[in-house]
Amino acid sequence: MAHAPAADQRFILDHIVDFAGLAGTDRFRDATPDVTAAILTEAARLCDEVVAPVNRDGDLHPARLENGVLRSSPGFDRAYRGIAEGGWVGVSAAVEYGGMGLPHTLATCVNEMLAGACLSLQLKPLLSQGQIEALEHHASDDLKALYLPKLISGEWSGTMNLTEPQAGSDVGALRCRAEPDGDGTYRVTGQKIFITWGDSDLVPNVCHLVLARLPDAAPGTKGISLFLVPKFLPDEGGNPGVANSLRVVSLEHKLGIHGSPTCVMEFQGAKGWLVDAPGKGMAAMFTMMNNARLGVGMQGVGVAEAALQKAVAFAAERVQGKTPDGSPGIIGHADVRRMLAEARAEVFSARVIGLACARAIDMATATGDGDCRARAALLTPIAKAYGTDIGIRVADLGVQVHGGMGFIEETGAAQYLRDARITAIYEGTNGIQAMDLVGRKLADGGEAALRLIAEIESDAAEARAHLPDLAGEVWQSAENLREATEALLAMDLNDRFAGAVPYLHGFALVLGGHAHLRAALADAARLPLARVMIRRLLPGHAPLLAVAREGASGLYDVGPELLGA
Numbered sequence: 001m002a003h004a005p006a007a008d009q010r011f012i013l014d015h016i017v018d019f020a021g022l023a024g025t026d027r028f029r030d031a032t033p034d035v036t037a038a039i040l041t042e043a044a045r046l047c048d049e050v051v052a053p054v055n056r057d058g059d060l061h062p063a064r065l066e067n068g069v070l071r072s073s074p075g076f077d078r079a080y081r082g083i084a085e086g087g088w089v090g091v092s093a094a095v096e097y098g099g100m101g102l103p104h105t106l107a108t109c110v111n112e113m114l115a116g117a118c119l120s121l122q123l124k125p126l127l128s129q130g131q132i133e134a135l136e137h138h139a140s141d142d143l144k145a146l147y148l149p150k151l152i153s154g155e156w157s158g159t160m161n162l163t164e165p166q167a168g169s170d171v172g173a174l175r176c177r178a179e180p181d182g183d184g185t186y187r188v189t190g191q192k193i194f195i196t197w198g199d200s201d202l203v204p205n206v207c208h209l210v211l212a213r214l215p216d217a218a219p220g221t222k223g224i225s226l227f228l229v230p231k232f233l234p235d236e237g238g239n240p241g242v243a244n245s246l247r248v249v250s251l252e253h254k255l256g257i258h259g260s261p262t263c264v265m266e267f268q269g270a271k272g273w274l275v276d277a278p279g280k281g282m283a284a285m286f287t288m289m290n291n292a293r294l295g296v297g298m299q300g301v302g303v304a305e306a307a308l309q310k311a312v313a314f315a316a317e318r319v320q321g322k323t324p325d326g327s328p329g330i331i332g333h334a335d336v337r338r339m340l341a342e343a344r345a346e347v348f349s350a351r352v353i354g355l356a357c358a359r360a361i362d363m364a365t366a367t368g369d370g371d372c373r374a375r376a377a378l379l380t381p382i383a384k385a386y387g388t389d390i391g392i393r394v395a396d397l398g399v400q401v402h403g404g405m406g407f408i409e410e411t412g413a414a415q416y417l418r419d420a421r422i423t424a425i426y427e428g429t430n431g432i433q434a435m436d437l438v439g440r441k442l443a444d445g446g447e448a449a450l451r452l453i454a455e456i457e458s459d460a461a462e463a464r465a466h467l468p469d470l471a472g473e474v475w476q477s478a479e480n481l482r483e484a485t486e487a488l489l490a491m492d493l494n495d496r497f498a499g500a501v502p503y504l505h506g507f508a509l510v511l512g513g514h515a516h517l518r519a520a521l522a523d524a525a526r527l528p529l530a531r532v533m534i535r536r537l538l539p540g541h542a543p544l545l546a547v548a549r550e551g552a553s554g555l556y557d558v559g560p561e562l563l564g565a
Helices: 006-015 019-023 033-060 076-085 104-117 119-138 141-153 281-317 334-367 370-407 413-424 430-438 447-463 468-489 493-498 500-522 524-548
Strands: 064-066 069-071 157-161 177-180 186-196 206-213 224-230 232-234 240-243 246-251 262-275
Touching (some): 006 019, 006 033, 006 104, 006 334, 006 500, 019 334, 033 076, 033 104, 033 119, 033 413, 104 119, 104 281, 104 334, 119 206, 119 262, 119 281, 119 413, 157 186, 157 281, 186 206, 186 224, 206 262, 281 370, 281 413, 334 500, 334 524, 370 413, 370 430, 370 447, 370 500, 430 493, 447 468, 447 500, 468 500, 468 524, 493 500, 500 524
Parallel strands (some): 157 206, 177 206
Antiparallel strands (some): 064 069, 186 262, 206 224, 246 262
């Protein structure tokens, strides 16, 4: 990536998501403009100078397993030390355990930059951050005191062990078991798959959060508990001691993110400690997963940013025919300019949605306000699904802009597409995110969604005095979204699910139009990009919402024989 998008992030914090209001709370009063500028500047420098240079090595020289020992990609040790020693794992972690205690919004900015620099490596601190948050909220004081300082410093790293061969999206089907050991600990036995950074030679200890069932557990998700299972059992001094009874069975061979080891883990009576109460595993794990879902959405944005910068640089240099505006490169051709302009508009939209979600999380933390909590919950599936879909789409456009050279691995354009593809799948597929949006997130009668839509309409109405044409289109899109939301609320759940994905994307386009309208009001130089978003992309919300209102009508008439079964 040519450069981390710190300037764009700062603009969004200052003019779109009201970061100043967040910094005005007692909880986050240390997030002053000077501190914010320093965080963004230094994180950008780390990403540009230390992390981005190892991205290609991670792709060409994947993590490997040698005689049971995991070997990381070249350069990852140095880059990870830069992340850990700079304190970047603990940007938003509790000060009492060694964190910076800054808003999650700033951590989200840093994570996006890291993802754009090297997604394979960024996954490691992201998983640790999720574990840190889960332990902060659910672990005993003893576990916090032992594990949090080492996780926050990056000395140790964390994982999430949820998926089993028969239990993916259906978490309630998991079979991993835990039996009391008589001394307050438990013996965890079972196999987990798709475990990101399940082992590492970058840190002396890896701490696994494992979902498992106690002997008397109820069936389904209500019978799931959460256990902390370290690779090495801490000794009396809190240092890695004897090896626990667990191992990496194998590493998956993947389409992308080759530098990130995706492990099959086997626990063979491994010693673990219960986190929270028996049967509370899903609640504790969702604390981690909700953090990760926003983080994954911003991974999509980060990869999109990197892919777009690469495509723009290529288009400026690649000469093919005479261009209408006299540009020497293909960037002067109308269709190439269209691809790049639309990509830039959507990257901005997705970035705003993610940072607005992070800001709502922080405001809920700082004030305890229920409306902020509901806003964060509403925006999380949109940020995850839209951000990752944009990551894939922009990376795909990057290949297209490169033409035949984009299909040649040596240019590096294809890596962004291969790496981005997983983001729409892990931490809950984007279809599940959409179902969550129209299910749980509309379970309040649509109150949170309709409140947000009303804010967009109000802002657009005020903007008519300055940008009447664009403001009118944003207002009408919000009104269309309100009508579609009310229509979904009148449907049964399966009808909602059938239109969930187009509804989510229609919602995201409306949010993006609103974001660009506010950006153009704050800075006239951003008006051309706002026109691209509002005139060329925002109209796509209408057919999406029309499909969403169709429900499941006709879908089940397409039987297996018509599908080619």
